[in-house]
Amino acid sequence: MNDEAIGRLAELLREARNAVALTGAGISTESGIPDFRSPQTGLYATIDPMEYLSVDALNSRPEQFWKYFVEVFALPKAEPNAGHLALVRLEEQGYLSAIITQNIDGLHHKAGSQRVFEVHGHLRTVHCTGCGRTWPMEDASGQVQAGELPTCGECGAGVRPDVVLFGDQMPPAFQDAFEAAQSADLVLVVGSSLSVSPANMLAFQRNRLAIVNRDPTVADGAADVVIHGSAGETLTALVEELTGAGT
Numbered sequence: 247m248n249d250e251a252i253g254r255l256a257e258l259l260r261e262a263r264n265a266v267a268l269t270g271a272g273i274s275t276e277s278g279i280p281d282f283r284s285p286q287t288g289l290y291a292t293i294d295p296m297e298y299l300s301v302d303a304l305n306s307r308p309e310q311f312w313k314y315f316v317e318v319f320a321l322p323k324a325e326p327n328a329g330h331l332a333l334v335r336l337e338e339q340g341y342l343s344a345i346i347t348q349n350i351d352g353l354h355h356k357a358g359s360q361r362v363f364e365v366h367g368h369l370r371t372v373h374c375t376g377c378g379r380t381w382p383m384e385d386a387s388g389q390v391q392a393g394e395l396p397t398c399g400e401c402g403a404g405v406r407p408d409v410v411l412f413g414d415q416m417p418p419a420f421q422d423a424f425e426a427a428q429s430a431d432l433v434l435v436v437g438s439s440l441s442v443s444p445a446n447m448l449a450f451q452r453n454r455l456a457i458v459n460r461d462p463t464v465a466d467g468a469a470d471v472v473i474h475g476s477a478g479e480t481l482t483a484l485v486e487e488l489t490g491a492g493t
């Protein structure tokens with residue numbers, strides 16, 4: 247644990263008038279959900295997510311799309327970890343005004359964070375591509391587990407998850423997140439390689455930048471503080487430094 251860097255990060259948060267966190271898949275690996283780009287364990291180590299998680303894959307190979315999607319994202323009953331819980335504390339204590347997340351797993355909500363922008367959608371619901379009807383993801387994943395292709399019970403059209411796939415437009419939450427990032431004077435990135443556009447632009451809106459990530463990122467050189475380590479351990483230590491808890 248790099249105590250000096252934690253101290254510097256705590257200082258940045260104390261000085262900030264309006265800080266937001268920008269989280270990525272790395273904050274959820276400690277909850278058992280694989281990210282994309284970690285060497286060995288990331289999904290890119292086995293498949294090309296673009297091939298499996300794109301609009302084109304859903305339209306042209308829906309069986310393959312749904313089987314993979316449910317296997318990786320929709321079935322595990324993941325729980326928030328120490329990193330998610332530390333961000334709840336930082337929001338409660340007034341150090342963070344919002345969490346912008348690239349994640350679809352819903353773990354910030356489950357942990358208790360209040361102001362969360364899900365810029366890549368979420369796993370709570372699916373909708374019909376024909377009539378627009380919405381229903382819980384669990385129903386669709388149940389159909390997939392039973393070997394069926396999810397289709398709309400009303401109009402018979404195909405179904406898609408309410409997440410942003412490669413090839414999709416960004417949802418309205420992205421505009422809200424963009425405004426939140428623009429008004430922030432500090433962005434704390436946690437668990438993101440910052441290589442997915444346009445979400446990575448949210449880190450660079452004339453603000454100070456802090457990065458907590460296990461591996462180096464493309465933006466390390468531009469950051470005011472960089473900590474290479476586990477999100478859970480680092481953010482827990484940060485909360486202790488800021489609040490005196492556990493000392």
Ligand code: NAD
Pocket residue numbers: 269270271272273274275276279280281282283284288347348349350351352366436437438439440441442458459460461462475476477478
């Ligand atoms: P990424 O896979 O590109 O990068 C994740 C980064 O997190 C890596 O650089 C890795 O070093 C770091 N990391 C892994 N475990 C960590 C830990 N315990 N502590 C600290 N850092 C850790 O992820 P991305 O930048 O978020 O981009 C991938 C895209 O796919 C995003 O849209 C993402 O939300 C989505 N995705 C989401 C989930 C999810 O909802 N949990 C999972 C996989 C991918």
